[in-house]
Structure formats: structure tokens, C-alpha cells
Amino acid sequence: MTVSDTRPTAPDPAAPPPAGPGGRRPWQTWLRSTTTGSRTFSVLVTGVLLVVLFGTGSARYENFGSPQVALNLLVDNAHLVVLAVGMTFVILTGGIDLSSGAVVALSTVIAASLLEAGWPAPVAIAVVLATGALLGWLMGAAVHHLQLQPFIVTLAGMFLARGLCFVISVPSIPIRDPFFQSMAQDVVELPGNTFLTYSVFIALAVLVAAVWVLHRTRFGRTVYAIGGNESSAALMGLAVGRTKVGVYVISGTLSALAGLLFTFYMLSGYSLHAIGMELDAIAAVVIGGTLLTGGAGYVVGSLLGVLVLGTIQALISFDGGLSSWWTKITVGVLLLVFVVVQRLTTRRARPGT
Amino acid sequence: MNRLTRSPLLWPLLALAALLLFNLVVNPGFFAVRIQDGHLFGSLVDVLKNAAPTLLIAIGMTLVIASRGIDLSVGAVVAIAGAIACNSLVSAPDPTSAGAAVVAISTALGVALLLGAWNGLLVSVLGIQPIIATLVLMTAGRGIAMLITDGQIITVDNDTYGWLGGGYLFGIPAQVVVAGLILLAVALLTRRTALGMLLEAVGINPEAARLAGVRSRSIVWTVYVFAALAAAVAGLMISAQVTAADANRAGLFIELDAILAVVIGGTSLAGGRYSLTGTVVGALILQTLTTTVYTVGIPPDMTTLFKALVVIVVFLLQAPRLRAVLARRRRPAPPPLPSGGLPEEAAAVLTGGPVLADDEHTPAPTAGGTTGSGRGALR
Structure with missing residues (x-):
């Protein structure tokens, strides 16, 4: 296997050159690890893309470069960050979760209807999270114990969650609960006359926790091992079953949490909220450099992916002349570029596949 | 027995x-089932008629799934086909003529051919996983349809075009006739020739099929083109039924219904063996279920x-x-x-x-x- 030297080799502070095994020079090992062996390169590309997109916006539109616009990317997409983190877990094992958008909608409806019925906010939040975890557990159990395909199981889960939304309430329910109101309106003042909402801190905390779980725990390593090769992981004696069910529970719970953040954002519960949001999350994960076959990728990449999607939306809303459907087309094109690049790099990494 | x-x-x-x-x-x-003005009427006829678009897409999806793939973009193709046909009709010199309808339908089918070829290119030549390759068009496709209609709902008034949605042939709804003919053609082509067997061979083990001399690449490419064409015909039906193109809602989630129909019919998502009859039964089950919900008086949202x-x-x-x-x-x-x-x-x-x-x-x-x-x- 030869190393291609046509690839751009931007310095990567995250990967200090290690001592090369097998007599290879450190820089060769590093180049190999950044281009093919690891996904840091993909994350780096996404980061560069984000900077370029944001730079373009700042150069073209007045006020685009202000710090608050950058922070608003997080404020407006906190729920999507949480959703994408959950999706990353599932995709890392080689699965997929199509139900997450519907679970977001179900969460908004459950929260709104419970609050309307006079339940206290903490109880409503607990019920929402428990519902998400239960749905995730059911889907994970179906995937692992019944050996059904994740695509079809989570598709059924998506129909189930949407159907339950309609059973609970067809019209949109407004939320007047003081706690939810304060979560929606209160902001944390930051220096430089900028602010963030509490949702952003929750999303970032989820992200940090996810990084810790994936890279510092046995569970996380098993997630990567299953995505790499499930049979090998099982033969190594790893807890494949428990981990596979676990990632769906995580995805279900995080979808419910994303639903709560979305509820804070919209202050209403509606069955038709978040239609197609699972596709945004999948797109963010793929743009963030995670392989859909599983086994390689970082949650930080997913965060960058969400921010890239958010920047595109911001660019289009800043440019009054472009219609909203350009968002979809641009995201499609970006997906294409990333998938093709992924394909070319993995083909080089694993000849014969 | x-x-x-x-x-x-x-x-x-x-x-x-x-x-x-x-x-x-x-x-x-x-x-x-009663005959009124020489046309068949009745609940069963309605079930068949309403199942026709999903069935058409499901037939295409069956072949794609048999090749170990999946096509998520069919819903977007439905929207694009309707948008292109209606756009072409509106801009024709005589929007009500039969000629304009023929041009509109051919244009829509031609574009669908290109879209299918695009999916096939990504899957069979570049070797991208089908789910993500077709996700590209699924995401971008609806945006493209909106671009064509400029975000508006384009209404058309053309009897020839409208026939595809509400017309009859020998008393049978045109949608049923068209879907039936395409089903028949696919069944003959895949079951009376070796094509079906080759398709299953590709689906069970693409590499083994290639080594055995099966032209996997062309077969995979062909099924994606066919799936897009079937979706376009379904899109024309859906748009003709309401004599309008709604880029936002036409064919929304129809890809999921089609996949469900295929899987209910017993075709495995893992590729290989497939059953067209099963797909027909699956599509009919889904449509009958929808009709049942209406009959019983449960809110359709459920x-x-x-x-x-x-x-x-x-x-x-x-x-x-x-x-x-x-x-x-x-x-x-x-x-x-x-x-x-x-x-x-x-x-x-x-x-x-x-x-x-x-x-x-x-x-x-x-x-x-x-x-x-x-x-x-x-x-």
C-alpha cells in the first residue's frame, strides 16, 4: 500500500507524530494515519469547510462575521447536536436510527400534553426521557435479539412514534409552564455583548460525555469494535449484545433530550414537528466524517457537521435572494462530495473492498 | 395443497x-362493484386505484432490494417528475392539447432516466453504499423539485394528462391499467428470462456473480434506472390525479411505504431472492389498511x-x-x-x-x- 502524496497535508495539532513502528519514519506514520488509517483527516476537512463557509459569509454579508452569529449556530441547532451525537453512536456500530426525528416530535407532544394536564416540569421531563429510552431499548432488542435489520426496525419505530403523537394530540399544544418558558428565554450573558441559551450548555455537556464514553470506557471501545467487525468483536469476547442494545437506548434517550431542547426552542408540542430531522442528523454525521459502515468516526465531527449545516442555513437566510430550497440542494451536494471522498479514501485504505 | x-x-x-x-x-x-357509465366503481376498485402509485414504486424497489441495494430517492423523483411535467405543460404553446401532454410526460420520464442513471453511477461504478448514495438525491431532490416549480403549486388543465390520474380504459381506472401492464412486463422480463436469476445472483453475492460472468455493474445500474422510471410514472399519476404539482408534499414518505410493501411481501433487505407477487400483496395490505382506517372512522392521522x-x-x-x-x-x-x-x-x-x-x-x-x-x- 503506497501513500498518496497528492493529498493536502495541513498540520494537525491533534495528532503529534508518534514513533513509527516497523522502521517507518514518524511523518510517514502520521501521514498514513491522517489520510487513510484514521478519521482525523475527515474531521479536519469538515473543520476547514466550516471555516471557509463562515469566512465566505463574513466577506459577503455585513454583520455575518459577528460573534453572535457564530454563537447562534449553536443556539439554533442545540437539539440537532444532541440528535447527531446519538445518531453517531448507532452509526458507529454500523446501524442506523430512522426513528429519531419522530421521537423528537413525540417528546414535544408528551411534554406539552403533560404540562397542559398540570404535571410539574421535572416529572414531565423524566417521563419524556424514559419514553425515549424505552423506545430505544425496544428497537435495540429487536435489532439484537430478533436479528432484524436496523433500517427496518427503526423505520417501524418511526411510524410508531409518529402514530403515538397523533394519538396524544393532533393539534399543536402551546406551553406556558414557567420552567420551560425560562429555558426558552433566559440566556447566559457572555463577554462581548453575546449570549448563549442553556440548551447550548446541555448540548455541549452531552457532547463531552459522549467523547468520554466513546474514548475512555470499555463500552465505547466495544462500539468501535462492533462497527469494525462484529464477528471479530464477538469472538474477542466483547459484550456485543449489550453494547448494541445500549447504543439504541443512548440514541433513543438523546433523541428524547433533543426533543426537550426542541420544545424549549419552539415552546409547543406538535405531531408534525421535526419531520425529516433524522435525515439532517444523518447528513451531519456523514459530513462529520463518520463512516456509514461503522467503526470509524468522531462525535466532534458530528458537531462540526451540524455547524456546517447551520452555516449553510445562515448563509441562505442572510442572502435574501436565495430561496429556502437551496438549503436542501446544498446539503445534498455536500453529502455527495463527502461520500465520494470517503469512498476514495477508504478504497485506498482497504484494497479489495 | x-x-x-x-x-x-x-x-x-x-x-x-x-x-x-x-x-x-x-x-x-x-x-x-358496480358499473356506472361504463366504468367500474366500488371500494375494491378504489383500493386498487390508490395502491397503484405505491405498487409501481414498490416493484422498482423490489428489484433494487434484490440487487442488495435500496433506493431512498424515489419520493424525490416522484416530486421532480410531477414538477417537470406540470412545468412543461404550463409553458407549452397549447397547454390543453394532447401533444403538450405527450411532451410533458416524455420530458419527465427522460429526466427520471437521468436521475436513475445518476443513482446507478454512484452505486455501481463508484461503489458507494446504496442507502447513502440515494440519500444524496433524496435530500437534494425535493429542493430541485421546488426549484422547478419555484416553490409554488402548479395547477394544470389538460385532459390527456388528467387521464393518467382519473381516466378509465375499458372501464378500469387508468392507474390500475398502467401499473398492471408494468407489473406484467417486469414479471415476464425477470421470470421468463434469465434476468431475474442473474439479479438474485448479484444480490446474494456480487463478487461471486461477477466471477461467474454476470455483468453485475450493468444489472445494478439497470435496476436503479428502472426504479427511477417507475417512480416517475407514479409521480405523474399522483400529479395527474390532483392536476397539480406539489413539490413539497407529492410522494412524501412514499419510499418508506414502498420499502414496507416489499418487506411485508417477504423480500429480504439483505438482497437476493425476491417476490414480485409478495410486493403486490404488501402494497395491497398497506392500502387496504389505510382504507380500513377511513372506513372505521378513525382520524386518518392515526x-x-x-x-x-x-x-x-x-x-x-x-x-x-x-x-x-x-x-x-x-x-x-x-x-x-x-x-x-x-x-x-x-x-x-x-x-x-x-x-x-x-x-x-x-x-x-x-x-x-x-x-x-x-x-x-x-x-
Whole structure:
């Protein structure tokens, strides 16, 4: 296997050159690890893309470069960050979760209807999270114990969650609960006359926790091992079953949490909220450099992916002349570029596949 | 009789029969078909007519899934086909003429051909996983349709075009005729020639098929083109039915319905063996279910819940491990075929036995996917 030297080799502070095994020079090992062996390169590309997109916006539109616009990317997409983190877990094992958008909608409806019925906010939040975890557990159990395909199981889960939304309430329910109101309106003042909402801190905390779980725990390593090769992981004696069910529970719970953040954002519960949001999350994960076959990728990449999607939306809303459907087309094109690049790099990494 | 009890189609058919029977009980006039002005009318005709677009897409999807792929972009193709046809009609010199309709339909089909070729290129030449390759067009496609219609709902007034949605041929709704003819053509092409076998070979093991001299690449490419064409025809039907192009809502989630129809019909997402008859039954089950929800008077929004419940029952029965457990339990004495009139679930559970006990004679439908890893669904 030869190393291609046509690839751009931007310095990567995250990967200090290690001592090369097998007599290879450190820089060769590093180049190999950044281009093919690891996904840091993909994350780096996404980061560069984000900077370029944001730079373009700042150069073209007045006020685009202000710090608050950058922070608003997080404020407006906190729920999507949480959703994408959950999706990353599932995709890392080689699965997929199509139900997450519907679970977001179900969460908004459950929260709104419970609050309307006079339940206290903490109880409503607990019920929402428990519902998400239960749905995730059911889907994970179906995937692992019944050996059904994740695509079809989570598709059924998506129909189930949407159907339950309609059973609970067809019209949109407004939320007047003081706690939810304060979560929606209160902001944390930051220096430089900028602010963030509490949702952003929750999303970032989820992200940090996810990084810790994936890279510092046995569970996380098993997630990567299953995505790499499930049979090998099982033969190594790893807890494949428990981990596979676990990632769906995580995805279900995080979808419910994303639903709560979305509820804070919209202050209403509606069955038709978040239609197609699972596709945004999948797109963010793929743009963030995670392989859909599983086994390689970082949650930080997913965060960058969400921010890239958010920047595109911001660019289009800043440019009054472009219609909203350009968002979809641009995201499609970006997906294409990333998938093709992924394909070319993995083909080089694993000849014969 | 023995062959009948072994057929994997037995219990989807029974589920369909149970649904129809249930409708008959609720609405005694359900099976009545009358002829009015030389046209067929009746609830059953409506079921067939409304199932036609989903069925068409599901036929294309069956072939794609048989090749170990999946096509998520068909819903977007539906929207694009309607948008292009209506746009072409509106800008034609004489929007009401038959010639304008022919041009509009041909343009839409031509564009669908290109879209299918695009999907096929990504999957068969670049080797991108089908689910993500078609996700690209699924995401961008609806945006493209909006671009064509400029975000508006374009209404058209053309009798020839409208015929595709509301017309009749020999008293039969045009949608049923078109879907039936395409189904017949596909059945003849894949079952009376070697094409179907080659397709299954590609789906079971692409590499082995290639080494055996099967031109995997062209076959895979062809099925994606066909799936897009079928979706475009369905899109024209949907748009002709309302004589308008709605880029936002036309064909929304129809790809999921089509995939469900295929899977309910017994075709495994892991590729290989497929059943066109099963797909027809699956599409009819979904449509009858929707009709039932309307008949019973449940708010139509709840259709998704019933769909989910039926699908969950179906998948539980199809689950390899559950089938294995049932097979072990039933093998000593396969129970006789129950007669009709049982509630749907009881019938499905009972008949699950003999069908399932037969696993050893037929290749496991999820061969290659039985490890339960996501690969099966994702490849």
C-alpha cells in the first residue's frame, strides 16, 4: 500500500507524530494515519469547510462575521447536536436510527400534553426521557435479539412514534409552564455583548460525555469494535449484545433530550414537528466524517457537521435572494462530495473492498 | 395443497384476507362493484386505484432490494417528475392539447432516466453504499423539485394528462391499467428470462456473480434506472390525479411505504431472492389498511400507528430467530392449516407455524444479514 502524496497535508495539532513502528519514519506514520488509517483527516476537512463557509459569509454579508452569529449556530441547532451525537453512536456500530426525528416530535407532544394536564416540569421531563429510552431499548432488542435489520426496525419505530403523537394530540399544544418558558428565554450573558441559551450548555455537556464514553470506557471501545467487525468483536469476547442494545437506548434517550431542547426552542408540542430531522442528523454525521459502515468516526465531527449545516442555513437566510430550497440542494451536494471522498479514501485504505 | 401451505406468501395473503373481511363486516357493501357509465366503481376498485402509485414504486424497489441495494430517492423523483411535467405543460404553446401532454410526460420520464442513471453511477461504478448514495438525491431532490416549480403549486388543465390520474380504459381506472401492464412486463422480463436469476445472483453475492460472468455493474445500474422510471410514472399519476404539482408534499414518505410493501411481501433487505407477487400483496395490505382506517372512522392521522402495529407484527413473525424458535417447537407435528374467519393476529400466529417450519428447505431469506449487523441494511 503506497501513500498518496497528492493529498493536502495541513498540520494537525491533534495528532503529534508518534514513533513509527516497523522502521517507518514518524511523518510517514502520521501521514498514513491522517489520510487513510484514521478519521482525523475527515474531521479536519469538515473543520476547514466550516471555516471557509463562515469566512465566505463574513466577506459577503455585513454583520455575518459577528460573534453572535457564530454563537447562534449553536443556539439554533442545540437539539440537532444532541440528535447527531446519538445518531453517531448507532452509526458507529454500523446501524442506523430512522426513528429519531419522530421521537423528537413525540417528546414535544408528551411534554406539552403533560404540562397542559398540570404535571410539574421535572416529572414531565423524566417521563419524556424514559419514553425515549424505552423506545430505544425496544428497537435495540429487536435489532439484537430478533436479528432484524436496523433500517427496518427503526423505520417501524418511526411510524410508531409518529402514530403515538397523533394519538396524544393532533393539534399543536402551546406551553406556558414557567420552567420551560425560562429555558426558552433566559440566556447566559457572555463577554462581548453575546449570549448563549442553556440548551447550548446541555448540548455541549452531552457532547463531552459522549467523547468520554466513546474514548475512555470499555463500552465505547466495544462500539468501535462492533462497527469494525462484529464477528471479530464477538469472538474477542466483547459484550456485543449489550453494547448494541445500549447504543439504541443512548440514541433513543438523546433523541428524547433533543426533543426537550426542541420544545424549549419552539415552546409547543406538535405531531408534525421535526419531520425529516433524522435525515439532517444523518447528513451531519456523514459530513462529520463518520463512516456509514461503522467503526470509524468522531462525535466532534458530528458537531462540526451540524455547524456546517447551520452555516449553510445562515448563509441562505442572510442572502435574501436565495430561496429556502437551496438549503436542501446544498446539503445534498455536500453529502455527495463527502461520500465520494470517503469512498476514495477508504478504497485506498482497504484494497479489495 | 402442500405447495400452498409452504408458500411464504401464505400469511401475508391471510393478513390481506383478514383485513378485507374486517372491512366487509364493518361495511357490508365493501365488496360491491358496480358499473356506472361504463366504468367500474366500488371500494375494491378504489383500493386498487390508490395502491397503484405505491405498487409501481414498490416493484422498482423490489428489484433494487434484490440487487442488495435500496433506493431512498424515489419520493424525490416522484416530486421532480410531477414538477417537470406540470412545468412543461404550463409553458407549452397549447397547454390543453394532447401533444403538450405527450411532451410533458416524455420530458419527465427522460429526466427520471437521468436521475436513475445518476443513482446507478454512484452505486455501481463508484461503489458507494446504496442507502447513502440515494440519500444524496433524496435530500437534494425535493429542493430541485421546488426549484422547478419555484416553490409554488402548479395547477394544470389538460385532459390527456388528467387521464393518467382519473381516466378509465375499458372501464378500469387508468392507474390500475398502467401499473398492471408494468407489473406484467417486469414479471415476464425477470421470470421468463434469465434476468431475474442473474439479479438474485448479484444480490446474494456480487463478487461471486461477477466471477461467474454476470455483468453485475450493468444489472445494478439497470435496476436503479428502472426504479427511477417507475417512480416517475407514479409521480405523474399522483400529479395527474390532483392536476397539480406539489413539490413539497407529492410522494412524501412514499419510499418508506414502498420499502414496507416489499418487506411485508417477504423480500429480504439483505438482497437476493425476491417476490414480485409478495410486493403486490404488501402494497395491497398497506392500502387496504389505510382504507380500513377511513372506513372505521378513525382520524386518518392515526394511520401511521396502525401501519406501525401491523408492520411490527409482520416483522416479529419474519424475524429469523423467532422463526427458528417456532420451527423447533412446531416441527414434530405441523398443525393443519386453519380455516378462515380467525382474527387477523390469531390467523397469522397459527399459520406462522407451518410456514416457518419449512425454513430448512428454503435458503434463509436473510442470508448474510443474519449476524444482525447493520451491514445488511446499509449495503
